[in-house]
Amino acid sequence: MNPILEKHIKKYIQPSEEDISLFSSLVTFQTVTAKSFLLEPGNSSKNEFFVVKGCLKAYYLDSKGARHIIQFAIENWWVSDFEAFYKNTPSTLYIEAIEDSTLLTLSYENKEILFLKSPIFERYFRILLTNAFIGVRKRILSSLQKDATERYLEFCNVYPSIEHRVQNNHIANYLGISPESLCRIKRALKNNLTN
Amino acid sequence: MNPILEKHIKKYIQPSEEDISLFSSLVTFQTVTAKSFLLEPGNSSKNEFFVVKGCLKAYYLDSKGARHIIQFAIENWWVSDFEAFYKNTPSTLYIEAIEDSTLLTLSYENKEILFLKSPIFERYFRILLTNAFIGVRKRILSSLQKDATERYLEFCNVYPSIEHRVQNNHIANYLGISPESLCRIKRALKNNLTN
DNA sequence: CGCGACGTTGATTTGCCTCAACGATTGTGG
DNA sequence: CCACAATCGTTGAGGCAAATCAACGTCGCG
Numbered sequence: 001m002n003p004i005l006e007k008h009i010k011k012y013i014q015p016s017e018e019d020i021s022l023f024s025s026l027v028t029f030q031t032v033t034a035k036s037f038l039l040e041p042g043n044s045s046k047n048e049f050f051v052v053k054g055c056l057k058a059y060y061l062d063s064k065g066a067r068h069i070i071q072f073a074i075e076n077w078w079v080s081d082f083e084a085f086y087k088n089t090p091s092t093l094y095i096e097a098i099e100d101s102t103l104l105t106l107s108y109e110n111k112e113i114l115f116l117k118s119p120i121f122e123r124y125f126r127i128l129l130t131n132a133f134i135g136v137r138k139r140i141l142s143s144l145q146k147d148a149t150e151r152y153l154e155f156c157n158v159y160p161s162i163e164h165r166v167q168n169n170h171i172a173n174y175l176g177i178s179p180e181s182l183c184r185i186k187r188a189l190k191n192n193l194t195n
Numbered sequence: 196m197n198p199i200l201e202k203h204i205k206k207y208i209q210p211s212e213e214d215i216s217l218f219s220s221l222v223t224f225q226t227v228t229a230k231s232f233l234l235e236p237g238n239s240s241k242n243e244f245f246v247v248k249g250c251l252k253a254y255y256l257d258s259k260g261a262r263h264i265i266q267f268a269i270e271n272w273w274v275s276d277f278e279a280f281y282k283n284t285p286s287t288l289y290i291e292a293i294e295d296s297t298l299l300t301l302s303y304e305n306k307e308i309l310f311l312k313s314p315i316f317e318r319y320f321r322i323l324l325t326n327a328f329i330g331v332r333k334r335i336l337s338s339l340q341k342d343a344t345e346r347y348l349e350f351c352n353v354y355p356s357i358e359h360r361v362q363n364n365h366i367a368n369y370l371g372i373s374p375e376s377l378c379r380i381k382r383a384l385k386n387n388l389t390n
Numbered sequence: 391c392g393c394g395a396c397g398t399t400g401a402t403t404t405g406c407c408t409c410a411a412c413g414a415t416t417g418t419g420g
Numbered sequence: 421c422c423a424c425a426a427t428c429g430t431t432g433a434g435g436c437a438a439a440t441c442a443a444c445g446t447c448g449c450g
Contacts, residue, residue, distance in 0.1 A: 060336065062340060066340070068336055068339065068340055070332060070335070070336065082325060082328060082329050082332070083329050115318070119314050119317065119318075122314065122317035122318050122321055123310070123317050125321060126317055126320060126321040126324060129321060129324045129325060129328060130277060130324060132328060133277060133324060133327060133328045133331065134277055134278050136328065136331045136332055136335060137265060137277070137278075137331060139335055140265065140331060140334055140335055140338060141255065141263055141265065143335060143338045143339055143371070144263060144338060144371030145257055145261065145263055145371070147437070147438090148437080148438070167396075167397090168396075168397065169396070169397085175339075176338070176339030176340065177438070177439085178438075178439060178440080179396085179397075179398095180397090180398080180399085180438090180439080180440085181437090181438055181439075183397065183398055183399080184398090184399085184438090187398085187399090342405070342406090343405080343406070362427095362428070362429090363428075363429065364428070364429085372406070372407090373406075373407060373408080374428085374429075374430095375406090375407080375408085375429090375430080375431085376405090376406055376407075378429060378430055378431080379406090379430085379431085382430085382431090
C-alpha cells in the first residue's frame with residue numbers, strides 16, 4: 001500500500017491489515033505529465049484519483065464553451081466526476097494535470113468490490129464526502145455574501161500552497177471573476193501593505 | 196417505521212426487516228408549527244431531521260447579522276448542521292419551520308448506533324450525501340457563472356413546488372440577490388412572455 | 391528571432407445594490 | 421368582524437463593484 005494513502009486513510013478509520021491490502025490491490029499507480037487528461041467527456045472510464053504528488057484541475061465547459069474550474073486537487077486530495085461516477089450519466093467534466101503528477105486510480109467497479117469486501121471503507125468515503133460537502137457549502141456562502149477581494153483572501157488561506165503553483169487566470173476562473181479583476185485586486189492589496 | 200422514510204430508504208438500499216425496525220426504533224416522530232426553531236446556535240442538541248410533511252429553512256447569520264439561507268427542506272429531504280454534526284464544533288446554523296411540519300429526528304448518538312448495528316446505512320447516507328454534494332456543486336457553478344435571472348430560472352426548475360410555498364425575500368436570499376432585484380427579474384420575465 | 395500566451399493597465403459599460411417611498415397583504419387585538 | 425399595525429412586494433433614482441473591450445509589456449519556447 002502506498003504509504004501516503006495509508007496514512008490518509010488511518011486519519012479517519014482503523015482498517016485491518018487485510019482491509020489495507022485489499023484496498024492496495026484495487027488501486028493502480030500512475031504517473032502523468034503536465035497537460036495530460038485523466039478524464040474527458042466521452043471517455044467513459046469511471047475512475048477516482050488520489051493525488052500522491054502533483055496538481056490537477058477539474059473543470060466544466062458550459063454551453064458557450066467557457067471553462068469553469070470547480071476544484072484543484074493537490075497532495076492528499078481525491079478527485080473524480082461525482083455525477084458520472086454515481087449516476088451513470090455521461091461525464092461533462094475534464095480532469096487535467098497542471099504539473100507532472102503521481103496518482104492512485106480507483107475504478108468504479110473496484111470501489112464497489114472494496115465496499116462489498118471491506119464495508120469499513122463506506123465510512124472512510126462518507127467522512128471524506130462530508131468534509132467536501134462542508135467545504136463546498138462554505139464556498140457557496142462566500143460566493144453569495146463576500147466580494148471578490150474577500151474571496152481571494154479566503155482562497156489564499158485555504159490553498160496557500162496552490163497560489164504559486166497555478167496561473168493567475170486559473171485562480172480567477174475558480175473565484176468566478178475576470179483575470180483583470182484579480183490583477184487589480186492583487187495590486188490594491190500590495191498597495192495597502194506598503195502604505 | 197414511517198412509510199415515507201421507508202420508501203425513501205428503499206430507493207437507495209435493500210435493508211432487511213431488522214435493519215428497518217432498528218432504524219425505526221432510533222428516530223422520534225415530531226410535529227412542529229410554523230416558525231418553530233429546530234436548531235439554534237448554542238442549543239447543543241445534535242439532530243438530523245427527515246421531513247415527512249412541511250417545509251423548513253436552514254440559514255446562517257454572518258458577522259454583520261445578515262441572514263443567508265443555505266437550504267430549503269421539503270418532503271423527503273434530510274436537513275442538519277453537517278459541520279456541527281460531524282466536527283463537534285459549535286453550531287452556527289438555524290433550522291426553522293416555514294410551515295407546520297411533521298418530522299423524524301435522528302440524534303448523533305443514535306446515528307452512530309445505527310451505523311454500528313446496521314452498517315448498510317453507511318451506504319444509504321453516503322449516497323444521499325453524494326447527491327447533495329452534486330447539487331451544491333451545481334449551485335456553486337451557477338452562482339459564479341450565471342446572472343441573477345438565469346439563477347432564478349434554474350431555481351424554479353429545481354424547486355417548482357417550493358416557489359409558491361416560501362416568500363419572495365427568502366428566495367432572493369437563497370439566490371444571493373436583493374428582494375428588489377428578484378422583483379424586477381420577475382417583472383422582466385413576465386413582460387417577455389406577454390410580448 | 392518572432393510568435394503566442396499570459397499579465398497588467400486604462401476607459402467604458404453593465405448588472406445589481408442601496409436607499410427611499412408607496413401599495414398590497416397578512417395578522418392581531420379590540 | 422372590523423380597524424389598524426406590521427410585514428412584504430413593487431417601483432424609481434442613484435451609486436458602486438466588477439465585466440468588457442482594447443492596448444501594451446513581458447516571458448517562454450519553437
